[in-house]
Amino acid sequence: MPELPEVETIRRRLHQVLPGKQIVSVEVFHPKSFTGEIASITQQPIQQVTRKAKVLTIELPTTNIVTHLKMTGQLIWKHGDQRVGGGHPTADWIQDLPSKHTRIHYTFDDGSSLFFNDQRLFGWMRVMDAQQHQAELAKYGPDIIDDEASAEYLYERFQNKRVPVKVALLDGSIVAGLGNIYVCDALNKAQISPFRRTHTLSLNDVERLIVACKAVVELGIELEGSTTDGMYVSIDGMAGGYQTKMLVYGREGEPCYNCGGTIAKEKIAGRGTYFCPDCQV
DNA sequence: TTAACTGTTGATAC
DNA sequence: AGTATCAACAGTTA
Numbered sequence: 001m002p003e004l005p006e007v008e009t010i011r012r013r014l015h016q017v018l019p020g021k022q023i024v025s026v027e028v029f030h031p032k033s034f035t036g037e038i039a040s041i042t043q044q045p046i047q048q049v050t051r052k053a054k055v056l057t058i059e060l061p062t063t064n065i066v067t068h069l070k071m072t073g074q075l076i077w078k079h080g081d082q083r084v085g086g087g088h089p090t091a092d093w094i095q096d097l098p099s100k101h102t103r104i105h106y107t108f109d110d111g112s113s114l115f116f117n118d119q120r121l122f123g124w125m126r127v128m129d130a131q132q133h134q135a136e137l138a139k140y141g142p143d144i145i146d147d148e149a150s151a152e153y154l155y156e157r158f159q160n161k162r163v164p165v166k167v168a169l170l171d172g173s174i175v176a177g178l179g180n181i182y183v184c185d186a187l188n189k190a191q192i193s194p195f196r197r198t199h200t201l202s203l204n205d206v207e208r209l210i211v212a213c214k215a216v217v218e219l220g221i222e223l224e225g226s227t228t229d230g231m232y233v234s235i236d237g238m239a240g241g242y243q244t245k246m247l248v249y250g251r252e253g254e255p256c257y258n259c260g261g262t263i264a265k266e267k268i269a270g271r272g273t274y275f276c277p278d279c280q281v
Numbered sequence: 282t283t284a285a286c287t288g289t290t291g292a293t294a295c
Numbered sequence: 296a297g298t299a300t301c302a303a304c305a306g307t308t309a
């Protein structure tokens with residue numbers, strides 16, 4: 001599922017191919033997936049593709065196509081047999097687009113296409129002016145990989161909270177871009193229990209935690225995301241590589257790489273949580 | 282067959 | 296305001 005590394009991988013690849021292209025037509029197959037005036041996004045060159053938190057934005061001269069993939073959203077770009085990136089396995093189903101899960105199909109002036117697929121319909125693409133775009137991004141705290149997301153910042157935000165630290169890390173208004181996979185791994189790397197209440201963490205704990213969070217997310221970006229169930233792929237159908245490096249996520253019953261303890265799985269705030277009961281305290 | 286589970290966020294109620 | 300729970304939806308697993 002797309003977390004920051006997955007969305008960033010998609011952003012980088014879209015940014016390689018989209019700038020300069022003009023949208024010539026848009027087919028909306030599901031009204032829930034798209035809002036905005038199609039006429040407002042055609043016949044003008046795409047400027048750049050940006051990301052904040054898990055929100056992806058295709059910037060046009062006068063407006064923006066703002067995108068949230070939620071859990072099952074995919075963006076696939078096709079131009080004949082041309083591919084961007086390479087070397088990794090490519091999903092074969094991209095040959096058959098649009099599919100039953102394709103919600104939007106953009107056609108560009110060079111004949112290439114962008115497909116928005118979304119099995120569960122939670123995701124969206126919305127045309128927003130600068131002010132609306134700004135308001136959307138203002139919901140989120142600093143990206144976990146930004147310098148602004150410092151130990152001092154997080155420590156201060158933790159002081160007046162008593163939720164389990166795992167819940168706080170998943171709260172995008174505190175720090176943006178972390179999802180279940182990278183939070184579980186970061187807590188293991190920092191040797192902090194996901195159950196620890198935020199206000200009980202020392203500044204030293206928070207320093208270890210923020211370093212671990214940045215490290216796992218940066219590794220995730222380097223490996224171009226994680227694909228645990230085949231759902232996440234980049235714009236050419238390419239799977240990620242982080243799933244082979246996961247520390248605890250999905251490893252219930254297997255040994256902790258840090259101490260050899262047995263990885264446990266419990267629920268925190270309704271979310272499956274993997275951790276090592278022996279070295280995460 | 283039915284229920285639980287999947288993950289991100291917004292809405293709602295305390 | 297902080298916290299907890301549920302809902303949006305569809306498909307897969309128990």
